[in-house]
Amino acid sequence: MKPLTQKKIAEIAGVSQPTVSRILSGGAGVDEDVRERVMEIVNQNGYQPHAMARGLRTHRSDTLCLAVRRGRKGFAKDPFYAELILAVMDTAAQNGYHLSVCSSRTAGGERLFYDALFRSNRVDGLIILESLEHDERIERLREHRFPFVLVGRYDNSPDLFTVNNDNVGGMRTLVRYLFERGRRKIGFINGLPDLTVCQDRLLGYRKGLEDVGLAYDPALVCEADFGEPGGRRAAQRMLKESPDAIIALDDIIGLGALAAVKQSGRRVPEDVALAGFNDSLFCPHTEPSLTSMRLNVQELGRQAAEMLIARTKDSTLAPRQVLIPCEIVERGST
Amino acid sequence: MKPLTQKKIAEIAGVSQPTVSRILSGGAGVDEDVRERVMEIVNQNGYQPHAMARGLRTHRSDTLCLAVRRGRKGFAKDPFYAELILAVMDTAAQNGYHLSVCSSRTAGGERLFYDALFRSNRVDGLIILESLEHDERIERLREHRFPFVLVGRYDNSPDLFTVNNDNVGGMRTLVRYLFERGRRKIGFINGLPDLTVCQDRLLGYRKGLEDVGLAYDPALVCEADFGEPGGRRAAQRMLKESPDAIIALDDIIGLGALAAVKQSGRRVPEDVALAGFNDSLFCPHTEPSLTSMRLNVQELGRQAAEMLIARTKDSTLAPRQVLIPCEIVERGST
DNA sequence: TTGTAGGCGTTATCAG
DNA sequence: CTGATAACGCCTACAA
Numbered sequence: 001m002k003p004l005t006q007k008k009i010a011e012i013a014g015v016s017q018p019t020v021s022r023i024l025s026g027g028a029g030v031d032e033d034v035r036e037r038v039m040e041i042v043n044q045n046g047y048q049p050h051a052m053a054r055g056l057r058t059h060r061s062d063t064l065c066l067a068v069r070r071g072r073k074g075f076a077k078d079p080f081y082a083e084l085i086l087a088v089m090d091t092a093a094q095n096g097y098h099l100s101v102c103s104s105r106t107a108g109g110e111r112l113f114y115d116a117l118f119r120s121n122r123v124d125g126l127i128i129l130e131s132l133e134h135d136e137r138i139e140r141l142r143e144h145r146f147p148f149v150l151v152g153r154y155d156n157s158p159d160l161f162t163v164n165n166d167n168v169g170g171m172r173t174l175v176r177y178l179f180e181r182g183r184r185k186i187g188f189i190n191g192l193p194d195l196t197v198c199q200d201r202l203l204g205y206r207k208g209l210e211d212v213g214l215a216y217d218p219a220l221v222c223e224a225d226f227g228e229p230g231g232r233r234a235a236q237r238m239l240k241e242s243p244d245a246i247i248a249l250d251d252i253i254g255l256g257a258l259a260a261v262k263q264s265g266r267r268v269p270e271d272v273a274l275a276g277f278n279d280s281l282f283c284p285h286t287e288p289s290l291t292s293m294r295l296n297v298q299e300l301g302r303q304a305a306e307m308l309i310a311r312t313k314d315s316t317l318a319p320r321q322v323l324i325p326c327e328i329v330e331r332g333s334t
Numbered sequence: 335m336k337p338l339t340q341k342k343i344a345e346i347a348g349v350s351q352p353t354v355s356r357i358l359s360g361g362a363g364v365d366e367d368v369r370e371r372v373m374e375i376v377n378q379n380g381y382q383p384h385a386m387a388r389g390l391r392t393h394r395s396d397t398l399c400l401a402v403r404r405g406r407k408g409f410a411k412d413p414f415y416a417e418l419i420l421a422v423m424d425t426a427a428q429n430g431y432h433l434s435v436c437s438s439r440t441a442g443g444e445r446l447f448y449d450a451l452f453r454s455n456r457v458d459g460l461i462i463l464e465s466l467e468h469d470e471r472i473e474r475l476r477e478h479r480f481p482f483v484l485v486g487r488y489d490n491s492p493d494l495f496t497v498n499n500d501n502v503g504g505m506r507t508l509v510r511y512l513f514e515r516g517r518r519k520i521g522f523i524n525g526l527p528d529l530t531v532c533q534d535r536l537l538g539y540r541k542g543l544e545d546v547g548l549a550y551d552p553a554l555v556c557e558a559d560f561g562e563p564g565g566r567r568a569a570q571r572m573l574k575e576s577p578d579a580i581i582a583l584d585d586i587i588g589l590g591a592l593a594a595v596k597q598s599g600r601r602v603p604e605d606v607a608l609a610g611f612n613d614s615l616f617c618p619h620t621e622p623s624l625t626s627m628r629l630n631v632q633e634l635g636r637q638a639a640e641m642l643i644a645r646t647k648d649s650t651l652a653p654r655q656v657l658i659p660c661e662i663v664e665r666g667s668t
Numbered sequence: 669t670t671g672t673a674g675g676c677g678t679t680a681t682c683a684g
Numbered sequence: 685c686t687g688a689t690a691a692c693g694c695c696t697a698c699a700a
Contacts, residue, residue, distance in 0.1 A: 005676095005677060005678090006678070015686080015687085016686070016687045016688075017677090017678090017687090018687065018688085018689095019685090019687075021678065021679060021680090022679095022685095022686090025679080029686095030685070030686085034686085046449055046453070048453035048454045049454065049677080049678075050390070050455050050677050050678070051386075051454040051456040052386045052387075052389035052390040052676085053386075053390050053677030053678040053692090055678090056386040056390055056676090056677080056678070056691095056692045056694090057678045057680080057691080057692055058692090059692080061385075063434065068420070068423075078413065079413040079415075079416060080416075081413075081415075081416035081420070082414075082415035082419070085415075085416070085419060085435060086437075089435055089437060090437065093436070093437065098436060099434060099435055100432055100433060100434035100435070101419065101423055101434070102427070102432060103420075103423060103424065115380050119380070119382035120382045120383060120384060120385040121337075121384050121385055121386055122385040122386075228619075252615065255616070255618075255619050259618075259619065280616070281586060281616070282589070282616030282620070284593075285562075285589045285592065285616065285619075285621075286616070286620065287619075287620070339692095339693060339694085340693070340694065341694095349670080349671085350670070350672080351671095351693090351694085352670080352671070352672085352694090353669090353670060353671075355693095355695060355696090356670090356695095359695080363669060363670090364669070364670085368669085383693085383694075384692085384694070386693080386694095387676090387693030387695090388693075389676095390675095390676050390677065390678090390692090390695095391675085391676055391693085391694050391695045391696085393676080
């Protein structure tokens with residue numbers, strides 16, 4: 001049982017195929033009789049347009065793509081991904097778009113990535129996650145004027161479409177919050193410094209220190225591999241400096257830090273206060289519960305998708321940089 | 335700067351377009367001179383085939399789709415999703431496939447779901463998550479002989495392709511494990527019973543009780559909404575029966591249960607042992623740390639994708655039902 | 669070994 | 685208001 005095509009519908013209805021096309025695309029100027037006859041057949045048999053055929057003509061795929069950079073430890077299990085993917089998917093679907101996800105790592109290397117994707121007309125636009133500071137892909141996309149939205153900052157470029165958590169603001173808030181509770185040696189466990197999210201949070205950390213008049217001490221900053229073990233090792237190193245508070249790049253690193261601090265015999269929060277980022281599901285349930293910055297991932301995904309869709313439909317649209325506010329969730333660890 | 339097409343390459347190289355096609359598809363029987371001349375141009379300019387045009391001819395999209403049923407509370411944040419999506423994506427990419435994700439909920443309702451998807455030739459095959467016991471979509475797909483793989487059991491049908499965690503086996507193992515540690519009133523907090531995963535784990539629970547010679551007591555089973563609050567409320571109800579052990583459908587429900595048990599003044603594990611499912615990231619870090627069943631989500635995704643790809647390429651392939659083993663991870667809560 | 673011809677299912681531009 | 689006709693880019697006979 002082959003799928004119904006416009007041609008077949010036309011045969012059955014005794015009209016020409018272009019007429020069917022006109023009716024299906026809701027175009028005006030069709031005889032009411034003919035329209036009804038055709039729609040009857042369509043409704044009976046559940047016609048679905050052939051996406052490829054349509055795309056070939058229209059040069060549109062009605063598909064967005066979410067590009068994920070992979071390979072960091074622990075990322076696969078990070079619920080941030082799931083939430084973002086689902087938020088983007090929902091928004092896309094609401095606007096009649098499909099969503100595909102891909103990894104620039106598994107797609108045969110960065111070099112081939114964009115080619116295979118945007119030159120193949122497979123997707124109308126791209127949402128890029130985890131962008132590096134200088135990303136070859138982004139320059140290529142830019143050159144080719146291919147619609148894309150960055151989740152994460154990039155080079156401060158005001159000529160790009162970006163959506164981002166307010167990482168700088170969030171970190172500043174955290175530093176001030178800890179300062180106001182009497183902490184004076186506030187450490188920061190960062191991630192790998194080539195990711196802009198890490199750079200931004202470090203920047204926020206420094207600005208936060210400035211805000212409250214504390215000096216920046218490089219010894220109180222260290223870099224962790226992603227994942228809980230990375231956080232644990234980093235915290236062990238940092239504890240030699242005897243901080244009275246530690247901010248972790250994210251909650252997972254925070255988990256590791258929490259374990260390390262407790263293992264060292266120090267009490268949380270009495271000896272060392274601890275705060276994470278993301279307000280992960282488990283934060284209320286650690287011992288003590290973990291203070292964290294709540295991101296609005298839902299909103300992040302929604303705005304990214306809407307921005308991309310708008311850009312896709314109007315190539316003259318002016319770039320915007322959107323910051324999604326985050327919010328401190330105070331718990332036992334501080 | 336328009337993308338390069340075979341036609342243009344042909345013009346430049348001074349040959350016909352089908353010749354270019356033949357060369358690009360690696361076909362034999364081409365003059366070495368011509369081949370080199372064409373490949374030169376291709377390599378210089380980075381030709382990418384137009385996915386739509388190719389798909390229109392070949393009736394293949396080289397795209398798999400992961401269908402997610404949504405709307406349950408807490409699901410969006412479940413890292414299971416992220417891990418599975420990424421595993422499927424990686425496997426798909428390794429085999430030259432793209433991956434799209436969609437939700438049958440947001441796609442305009444169940445009724446339209448399959449039509450819009452598989453009749454539009456947009457995807458070559460479907461991986462379906464969270465299937466209900468009787469799922470209209472599945473019957474439709476079956477009728478139309480459209481390639482699909484179920485993640486999760488369905489009706490025990492041996493004529494379907496399914497991949498599943500060994501939920502029954504895992505639960506049996508958990509029950510026996512608790513029994514061997516002296517527990518005799520083992521409760522089970524289930525999820526919503528229309529999901530097969532919940533049915534399977536309940537079945538495993540009952541079989542486990544049978545294995546060790548304990549009677550099944552309906553009062554020791556209750557249903558929770560998904561999410562941590564759901565688990566908390568369910569555990570509060572169950573505690574009235576004074577169980578000496580509780581198994582939660584998953585770790586998130588387990589989190590809620592843990593909170594409820596502690597709040598009731600009981601000690602874990604002395605008064606009530608507690609075990610979850612999924613071995614989530616946070617399990618080592620609750621207080622006490624949470625014993626859990628570790629699923630092999632990576633493997634689950636990989637096998638699902640490989641199975642679907644195989645089925646896509648060979649419509650005569652015999653259905654298989656694969657169970658992915660899971661493994662108990664013992665921690666402080668038991 | 670290569671070119672010509674046809675068609676995949678649509679949409680868009682013309683005449684009529 | 686409707687029907688030819690062309691085109692989107694590619695693949696596959698078939699003919700040269």
